[in-house]
Amino acid sequence: MFPTAVSSEPATSSPPPRNVHWGRWVLAVLLLLGLAVGLALQQLDPWLRRKLEQQVTTASHGRYQLRIGHLHTSLRSRSLTLGHVWLRTTTSSTPDSARLPRVRLAVGRVEVAGVGLLALLRRGVVPIDRIAIDSVALQLASLPKTKQGSKLHEQLPVAGVRVGQFWLRQVRGAYGPGPQPMVQLGQGQLSAQDIWISAAGAADSQRVGYAAAVAGQVRGLAVQVPGHKVKLVRGAFTSAQQLLTLDSVVVHPTQPINNQRGKTARISLVLPRLQLTGVRAAQLTRQHFRADILRITAPRLALTVPTVKPPSLHVLLAPYLRECRLKHLEVVGGALRVAGIEQAPVAANVRAWATNIQVLPRQTTRTAIYYAQAWSVRTGRATLNLDAPYYNLSWQQLQADTRPGTLRLTGLRVVPTLSVVALARSKGHQAAHLKLQIPELRMAGVDYRAAQYNRVVQVTSITVPSAQLYTNSDGRFPINPSISVVTPEALGQVPFQFDVRVVRFQHGTIQMTYRAPRDPVPGTLSINRLAITLRNVSNNPKRMGPGSPLVGSASGWLSNRCYATLALRANLLDRSGAHTLQGTFQQTPLAILNPMIVPTRGIAIKSGTVEQIRFAMQLNRAAVRGTMWARYSDLKLQLLNQQERPGFLKRIETSLVNGIFLRDNNPRKPGQPVKPGPIVSARERRFSVFSLWRQGLVSGMLTSAGVPLPLAKKLSESQ
Template sequence: MPTQPVLPSVAVPASRRRWGHWLLVVVGLLAVGIWAGLTFWLDPWLRRALQEKVQTASHGRYQLRIGELHTSLWHRRAELRALHLRTVGRTADSARLPQVEATLGTLQIAGVGLWQLLRRSEVPLDSVTLNAVTVQLSGWPQSASALPLHRQLPIEGLLIGKVVVRHAQGLYGAANTPAVRIGDATLLLWDVRFSAAGAADSSRIGYAAAVAVEVRNLMAQVPGHQLRLRRLMAASGSRRLEADSMTIHPLQSITSRRSRNVRVSLALPRLVLTGVDAAGLTRRQFQADSLWVASPRMALTLPARKPPALHEALAPYLRQCQLKTLVVTNGQVRIAGTELAPAVADVHITGSRVQVLPYAGRPVGMYYAQAWRVQTGRATATLNAPYYHLAWQRLRADTRAGRLQLTNIALMPTMSVVELAQSKGHQAAHVTARISELALTGLDFPAALNQAQLRAATLTVRAPRVTTRSDGRFPINPAISRVTPEALGRVPFRFALQLLQVRQATITMLYRSPRSPQPGSLQITRFAGTLRNLSNDPRRMNATHPLTGEASGRLQNQCLARLTLRANLLDPAGRHTVTGVFGAAPLAILNAMTVPTRGLGFKSGQINRIRFQMELSQAAAEGTMWGHYTDLKLQLLNRQNKPGLLHRAGTSLVNGIFIRDNNPRRPGQPLQSGRMSSGRERRFSVFSLWRQGLVSGLLNSAGVPSGLAKKLSEGE
């Protein structure tokens, strides 16, 4: 085996060993000196440098005082305490740099990348924590540079793992009347990257990968109102925003008097927004899954001028605004500044696929949503203010199914018959109505809300009870009546109902004539009616496709009556036809109306059957009546509704000369028809013309000459 060569030893001179020892000593002393300098002189120098930098950068506008500053290069940490920033003077930049008074309890910076800091590259930081922050700001600072924030840094960027702000308080605006006051706030930001790459990352919220904020006791002044919020929480990680106990109160009280701007009073116990795309907000895009609003209480006064539409108001701030679901539960709404003055309780609303922006013309849905479901509790409103009060107990609406239902509807006058007539200066129908249910099916909600058109398959009115009262002691209304077929055809919006049904109605008519304080009464019970093709659309309504219908009921709850109707609502002359049949009943059932109003009573008489056919127009009612009756006797009465001496003589004369006791006079003889003829007074409703035609036909059938029968039927 070969042997290893033996190297000769080299002796190190003693002088070189001594120089090596001295070099180590010098390096050690230098390290100790640098450490001592950084320890004892770095912190004061850095503290002074920061204070001077603020004053220099603000051109003497601001002054920064730092109570304590401690750094640890070994642990790569820095801590500042008792920071105070305040405005000390006015400079040329005063308009750009508002007055500031700010304090900061502690500022902690951990995990500083010293090597990257020396190279002025992107500097990593583990965390930045601010605690006990108080800021009073008179105005919002205006940046003098158009460059983004990351390009204004003296380094390439900052990469911060976590930013925490705790116990922050703030005032914005004047100290005595601040525009914004924040009682306490906490802010957390994760993975914050102040750099070109961070700014270009569309998934970030600003420069942060995730943000969470909690604000308590927020107060803000908004135009004409004051907003208060007890608590607000938002987190981009959970994509959720929650607000508790928010209130908005107007500086002017809610009254019926309108002003330039809308006035709103709102109490909102809870609001939850889920599925929020927080990163999209930086691109002016709002997208969320659901907005839930619980138990809002809102009262508002509408402005004098129509405000801009929601899409117009949001357009300067957002390019996109979409919400999958909007839910409102147990709300209350009261609206002033409109004649209706509605107030609604127990409101529940669900909107699906709400899209406000982008807005391309008229939306396909309604109020920006594809579909709505609405239900309410009791609602009240003023109709034909101040004369009528309208209320309902419940409303149900589903736009997708095309259904609308109202239950327990009540229409009540706000004053008596006399007060109503005195207020209007003429006779006026004093109407009281109670309806068990009103239901629309096949309702085209988009046409109703977007085009002001009422289109539906059926309208059903169940168990209405209607009472009309009028007082003949007042002048007749000088205006032309709007309760006519031609007026219905001229309503200022399009409507088209395939079927209108009225079930189990009771109609009571009371009239107080000048001759007697006792009102006359006429009642129709068990009324049922059906109308088909009720429309003012020329494509649906014409002479060959008119409105048709039939109705039945019991007059004075005894006489069964059936009517049929045919009318072209677009006929300018108001022409229409009515045919009908009255069943067996004593004529004395009419005394409740004729005695107090006409001083005319039916002493006897039995109707077996009455049949009629009548043509009506704006000019007159013309037709034929066939009345089959027996033992007809009339009685003329005085103002006390009693048969005086002269009235007895008149009664004998009328019954003996004019009245036909029986029709036909004898069994087997032909039935004598009666001519229906009565001129129309256009100040009266079409129902008055129907009544006039029936009266003239009945009188002529009973033997009263047609001319006299016509005159009697036209009496007020």
């Protein structure tokens, strides 16, 4: 065997030369790759900026031009930042010019952070942590024309986008063509949380559009609508608190508020504050409006009523809402002025509330009153024209409540705008110059639903305490040529139906003044401590008829010295005007009539005392018939001349009248029955029914005193 040869050189542990060569290549590749990535990232921002600008030009067929001042991306933070972005409409015409409106847009800064790049590559639901857009100025000529029914999530190139936070701050804008845009926004901002733009997000009934919550503010908003300009100083909304507030809303009409009416209403409104709480914004996006409380503070509203009746509120809202409900409405400190109608009402310090308002869906059953379950309205001082322009009606306070069915007016006044002579001259005939003062008027059992739906005034009771009525007329003017409407038959033919169970006047006063042609000194007569009760005041055929007529009773003091009573029965639906009147006058000196008959008739009662007068009259459109039983004693008259003095000839006439015609006493001797006096007087339909009552009393008194019936009839019918 041969021994193995052993090398004399020592052994070494160094790696083979090929391993050293591979490590150097790996390091070199990594360095080159890092350099390439760095160079690529440096070129990514310019490339992406150019790509975005080109994409806008291509997609709009050259209609829009986009410029981005700077763009920065960060893969580490998955963010994108843009600055000094502006978008302009080019002057060149394109096939999409009609569809794409003219736009001028400038954005100071856009930040997009936390983009899910992997989801973006997979075209899934892309998560984004936040999007913030600052300093936006937008001018938009019109809204772009889009395909009907196309939703935002259906137009995305990915399955969806979910944004955690979104801010849009410092926004200014204008909408509309020309130098006078339809909408101008001084400043606004918008924020939203958890925006889920996807089919699932659109189907989520708890979201406002695609967002879990939204909030926004606007300042200096101006909107032009047909015939009006609307300005809003400040507005804010938050879906989380379900709160909408508007501060200082002003509406100005392009034409002034006056009596010149047009086809549309003209409105002037100043609204310091509006607050809407409990707004279900998520339901609003689905055409369902629901809210809890709408508070309107100190609105001042003036409007001109149009010649064409505008559509009802439910008709106006129907194209936009399927449901419209509000739990409570409050109006505080309002003011109202209405022009374009003869009454021209003005009201101050208006307060109102309503509960359970439902405009849509429209109720088929008549349970609501102007969309609400119940209303309560109060006003301060209010005025309106009555028989314009001759009278003003005013009150100090009005209270109406539909729940108990009540209406209360305080400080009610009716005053003429002209003097007695000016009023008669303006009308061209004699006219009653009325002044009415009612401290309080109360209505109970008012059926407001019947008033709205059936146009029926249905009231259980009306109470009027301490009313004062002053009448003044001038006999130097012609008689009114028109037929009087102050009659029972005219009351039964008013153009609307009314049904009042009881009307009560308590402790009233009537002061009558008449200036006769013969004497500048007017005659006066008063009725004091007047109490009137009317039952079944109705023109409803189911209520009114021969078997159930209006029944009235009255009592009072003539000139505060003679107690008198009246009883009335009238069928208001009897076109003949038939009714009956009975009454009594208690003991009094006849001289209480002198303040009226001396200046108007030239007759003075020298002496005479009434022990009792009873009468019963039947009246209709043609005449009055009846009987009077007047028990009196020591009746003496004095005829007077134009100076209201008993001249020589008047003394002779007085002696003849007292000695031949008049019955001094009735009965002539104690123990004898009272000589009845027939009542006969023809009716002049130009006079009111009260004139006919007076004619009957005059006719009965004259015949009771011995005046021949033909002469008494003639004297009673004289003016």
